[in-house]
Amino acid sequence: MLKSKVVLQVIGTGMIPEDTLMLGESYVKQWKIPQGQHILLKFGSFRQHVKVIPVAKYDGMRMSQSLAKQMGLTSGSSLRIQYKAGNSTLVLGPLIGVLVSRDYPNTPDKPFGPITMFCKELVEASSAQGVYVYFFTPNQIGSQLDTTIDGWVFSDGWQQVRMPIPDVVNNRLTSRKLENRPSVQHFLKDVKQQHKTNVFNEKFLDKAEVFDALKKDESLGRYLPESHLLLNYTMLKSMCSRYSNVFLKPIRGSLGKGIIRISRLEANQFQAMHTTAAGTRKQQHTSLVKLYSSISAKMKTVRYQIQQGLQLIEIQKRPVDFRALVQKNLTGKWTITSIVARTASNDHFVSNLARGGTLSTALEAVTKSNLQSGISRHEAVQRLQQAALHIARGVEAQIPAHFGELGIDLALDTNGRVWLLEVNSKPSKNDNTPLHENKIRPSVRMMIQYSRFLSGF
Numbered sequence: 001m002l003k004s005k006v007v008l009q010v011i012g013t014g015m016i017p018e019d020t021l022m023l024g025e026s027y028v029k030q031w032k033i034p035q036g037q038h039i040l041l042k043f044g045s046f047r048q049h050v051k052v053i054p055v056a057k058y059d060g061m062r063m064s065q066s067l068a069k070q071m072g073l074t075s076g077s078s079l080r081i082q083y084k085a086g087n088s089t090l091v092l093g094p095l096i097g098v099l100v101s102r103d104y105p106n107t108p109d110k111p112f113g114p115i116t117m118f119c120k121e122l123v124e125a126s127s128a129q130g131v132y133v134y135f136f137t138p139n140q141i142g143s144q145l146d147t148t149i150d151g152w153v154f155s156d157g158w159q160q161v162r163m164p165i166p167d168v169v170n171n172r173l174t175s176r177k178l179e180n181r182p183s184v185q186h187f188l189k190d191v192k193q194q195h196k197t198n199v200f201n202e203k204f205l206d207k208a209e210v211f212d213a214l215k216k217d218e219s220l221g222r223y224l225p226e227s228h229l230l231l232n233y234t235m236l237k238s239m240c241s242r243y244s245n246v247f248l249k250p251i252r253g254s255l256g257k258g259i260i261r262i263s264r265l266e267a268n269q270f271q272a273m274h275t276t277a278a279g280t281r282k283q284q285h286t287s288l289v290k291l292y293s294s295i296s297a298k299m300k301t302v303r304y305q306i307q308q309g310l311q312l313i314e315i316q317k318r319p320v321d322f323r324a325l326v327q328k329n330l331t332g333k334w335t336i337t338s339i340v341a342r343t344a345s346n347d348h349f350v351s352n353l354a355r356g357g358t359l360s361t362a363l364e365a366v367t368k369s370n371l372q373s374g375i376s377r378h379e380a381v382q383r384l385q386q387a388a389l390h391i392a393r394g395v396e397a398q399i400p401a402h403f404g405e406l407g408i409d410l411a412l413d414t415n416g417r418v419w420l421l422e423v424n425s426k427p428s429k430n431d432n433t434p435l436h437e438n439k440i441r442p443s444v445r446m447m448i449q450y451s452r453f454l455s456g457f
Contacts, residue, residue, distance in 0.1 A: 004027065004080070004081055004082075005078060005079065005080050005081070005130035006023075006024070006027070006059065006060050006061045006078070006079055006081050006130075007060045007061070007076065007077070007078050007079075008060065008061050008062075008063065008068070008073060008074075008075060008076065008077045008078075008079060009060055009061065009062045009063075009075055009076075010062075010063060010064075010065055010068045010073070010074065010075035011062050011063070011064060011065065012064075012065055013064045013065045013066045015064070016062065016063070016064045017064065018064050018066050018067050019038070019048070019049065019050050019051060019067075020050060020051050020052075020053060020063075020064070021041065021050050021051070021052050021053070021061060021062070021063050021090070022052075022053045022054075022055050022058075022061065022062035022063075023052050023053070023054060023055065023061050023062075024054070024055060024058045024059040024060060024061070025054040025055060025056045025057075025058065026059065027059075027081070027083075028052060028054040029054070031083035031085070032085065033052050033083055033090070034052075034088070035051075035052060035053070035054065036051065037051065038050065038051055039051075039052065039088040039089065039090055040087070040088060040089040040090070041089075041090050041092070042089050042090070042091045042092070042093075043071050043073075043091075043092040043093055043095060043164055044093065044095035044163070044164035044165055044166050044167055044195075045147045045148070045164040045165035045166075045195045046070065046071050046147070046164040048067070048070070050067075050090075052090070061079075061081070071092075071164065072134070072148075072151070072153065072161045072162060072163035072164065073132070074153070074155040076155075077127075077132060077155075078127050078128075078130050079092045079093065079130055079131075079132060080092070080093060080094065080129075080130040080131065080452075080457045082456075082457070092132075093131070093132065093167055093455060093457060094131055094132070094166075094167040094168060094451055094452055094454075094455035094456075094457045095131075095132050095133075095134075095163075095164060095166040095167050095168075096126065096131060096132070096133045096134075096166055096167065096168045096169075096170060096448070096451045097133075097134055097135075097136055097149070097151060097163070097165075097166035097168070097169045097170070098119070098122065098133060098134070098135045098136075098169075098170045098172055099135075099136060099137070099138070099169055099170065099171050099172060099173055099184075100112055100115065100119070100135050100136070100137055100172050100173070101137065101138075101172075101173050101174050101175055101178055102137055102139075103135070103137050103139075103152065105160070108157065108158050108159075109157075109158070111152055111158045112135065112152075115172075118444075119135055119152075119154075120154060121440055121441065121444050122444055122447070122448070123153075123154045124440060125440045125444045125445050125447075125448050126448055128440070129445075129448050129449070129452065130457075131448050131451065131452065131457070133153075133448075134151035134152060134153045134161070134163050134166070135151060135152045136149055136150065136151040136152070136163075138173070138178050138181055138183065138184050141183050141184060141187045142183070143183055143186075145165075145186070145187060145190040145191065145194060146165075147164065147165060148162050148163060148164055148165070149162075149163055149165060150162060150163070151163040165191055165195045165197060166191075166197060167197060167198065167451075167454070167455040168197065168198045168199075168200070168451040168454050168455055169188070169191065169197055169198070169199040169200075170200060170201065170404070170447065170451065171188070171199060171200065171201045171202050171203075171426075172201070172426065173426070174426060176204050176252065179203065179204060188202060198402070198451075198454040198455065199402060200402045200403060200404035200405075200450070200454070201402075201403055201404055201405060201425050201426060202401050202402050202403075203401050203425065204252070204425055204426065205395075205399070205423055205424070205425045206251040206252050207227075207249055207251045207252075207305040207422055208229045208251045208303070208305050209251075209399070210395065210399070210422065210423045211224060211227045211305070211420075213394075213395070213398035213399050214391070214394050214395070214398060214420070216398055217394050217397065217398060219390070219394075220390065220391065220394045220420075222417075223387055223390070223391060223410075223418055223419055223420040224419075224420055225307050225308040225310060225419050225420070226239070226242070226243075226307070226308040227305055227306070227307045227308065228305070228306055229251070229303065229304075229305060229306075230248060230299070230303075230304040230305065230306040233288075233289070233292045235306060236262075236288065236292055236306065237288055239306050239308070240262065240264060240270070240288060242308075243308050243309050244263065244264050244309065245261060245262065245263050245264075245309025246261075246262050246306055246307065246308060246309050247259060247260070247261055247262075247306070247307045247309060248260040248261075248262065248295070248304040248305070248306055248307075249304060249305045249307060249422075250302050250303070250304060250305075251303045251304065251305050252303070257275065258274075258275065258302060259274075259275045260272055260273065260274050260275075260295065260304075261273040261309070262291065263309075265284070268286075268287065268288075269284060269285065269286055269287075270284070270285045270287070270288050270291045271283070271284050271285075272285065272291055272294070272295070310411055310413055310419055311413050311414050311415075312411050312412070312413060312414075313365075313366070313369040313370055313371050313411075313412050313413065313414055314369060314370050315343050315365065315368045315369050315370075318343050318344045319343075319344050320341055320342065320343045320344075320365050320369055320411075320412070321341070321342055321409060321410065321411045321412075321421060322339055322340065322341050322342070322362055322365075322384055322409070322410045322411070322412070323339070323340050323342060323407055323408070323409055323410075323427075324336060324338070324339045324384065324385070324388035324407070324408045324409075324410060325337045325338045325339075325405065325406075325407055325408075325427055325443055326388050326389060326391075326392040326405065326406050326407075326408055327404065327405040327406075327443065327446040327447065327450065328404045328405070328446075328450040328453070329446060329449055329450060329453070330449040330450070330452060330453050331453060332450070332453045332454075334389055334392045334393060334396075335389075335446070336385050336388055336389060337405075337442050337443045337446055338442070338443065339362045339381070339384055339385060339388065340359050340360070340361065340362065341359070341360050341361065341362050341364065341365030341366070342358070342359060343358050343360065343365060362381045362384060363377060363378070363381050366380045366381060366412070369412075370414060371412065371414060371416060372414055372415060372416065374416075375415075375416035379416075380412060380416055383412075383416065383418050384410055384412065384418055387410055387418040387420070388408045388410065391408055391420055391423065392406050392408065395423055401425075403425055404447065404450045404451075404454075405427060405443075405446075405447065405450075406423055406424065406425060406427070407423070407424035407425075407426075407427030407428075408420070408423050408424075409421040409422045409423070409424070
């Protein structure tokens with residue numbers, strides 16, 4: 001099946017009938033598109049019968065203003081095009097809808113707040129690949145599924161346009177509360193069933209779910225620190241008797257919030273270190289029972305995962321961990337887009353950037369660290385890459401949901417062993433990620449390529 005890319009030219013409605021498309025003659029000949037009879041035009045959920053008129057010495061596509069408006073298209077759009085002779089259908093696209101948490105219509109130059117630059121970058125990456133992208137929020141989803149939805153497009157500035165249901169939905173919601181809205185859940189279910197829309201990164205993951213799922217695959221066991229849902233004092237006592245340090249992590253936490261590190265001191269004393277915005281708060285307890293009673297009130301509202309403490313590599317006594325961004329590519333295979341090292345600041349025991357951590361390349365961090373000399377630095381980085389791919393495949397195999405990208409947090413101990421810390425199904429894309437002038441990040445390009453794979457373009 002021949003595939004190509006065309007630039008759309010929109011013409012005044014009186015100059016061309018609404019049910020007529022003008023297309024470069026070479027496409028019409030190559031694909032043997034019948035002339036003078038109706039074929040089906042498809043763009044996302046949009047369908048209309050049209051006649052195709054070949055235009056000599058022209059490699060674009062022309063349509064009337066009224067037809068373009070029904071499709072949410074603007075003049076100058078670059079689109080992929082394919083003709084399916086079997087059912088006489090001319091398909092334009094792919095059309096991608098990105099579901100974002102909120103918009104700010106009163107600030108049209110920055111309608112998505114801190115992620116506006118990322119959205120603009122996605123528009124530019126899409127246009128370069130002949131893909132059409134729009135953005136919509138849970139507030140634009142009605143209780144009943146329609147064949148169109150209000151979305152934001154970029155064409156000489158941001159504007160709201162009525163758009164067809166897309167071929168692919170990329171779920172970029174950053175709040176579980178929004179994602180769990182009945183209207184959102186019904187919409188995602190209905191577009192998959194009624195329009196065969198592909199939805200990826202369709203749900204949040206929590207820590208207990210990930211570890212319980214990955215335990216089912218024996219080959220992944222080597223990456224998993226001992227980890228359980230903290231249910232009672234007995235479990236805390238059992239873990240603290242086995243390990244000198246344990247971590248309590250909110251199973252639905254992010255950005256290092258709410259993590260507690262428990263350390264056994266001399267003479268049966270215990271120390272709890274809490275992450276706070278200002279730094280680490282330390283509390284000493286004369287017994288584990290007293291420590292447990294101090295956190296039991298929190299356990300009524302926050303569910304914790306208790307995890308074996310690890311002897312992480314350090315740079316000047318500051319712990320280091322790694323964030324691997326793993327994405328699916330143009331052939332639908334998991335691939336490593338990037339691995340960065342995050343070094344904790346002096347007054348924190350977690351490395352998240354939101355807690356003052358600093359970024360560097362994985363190789364730089366490993367080279368500066370106290371990793372034992374028996375392991376080559378390059379080999380250590382290679383182990384991290386292999387683990388990230390192995391874990392991504394494991395998540396896909398063991399958790400019944402569709403993911404196109406995962407942020408996988410890994411640690412390396414001083415012996416060079418790789419450990420999994422957590423898996424994030426909504427890796428951050430906000431404006432504090434360094435953006436280079438006029439440069440599209442590989443992670444954004446990959447997201448578009450996977451959407452093309454899903455939609456057959």
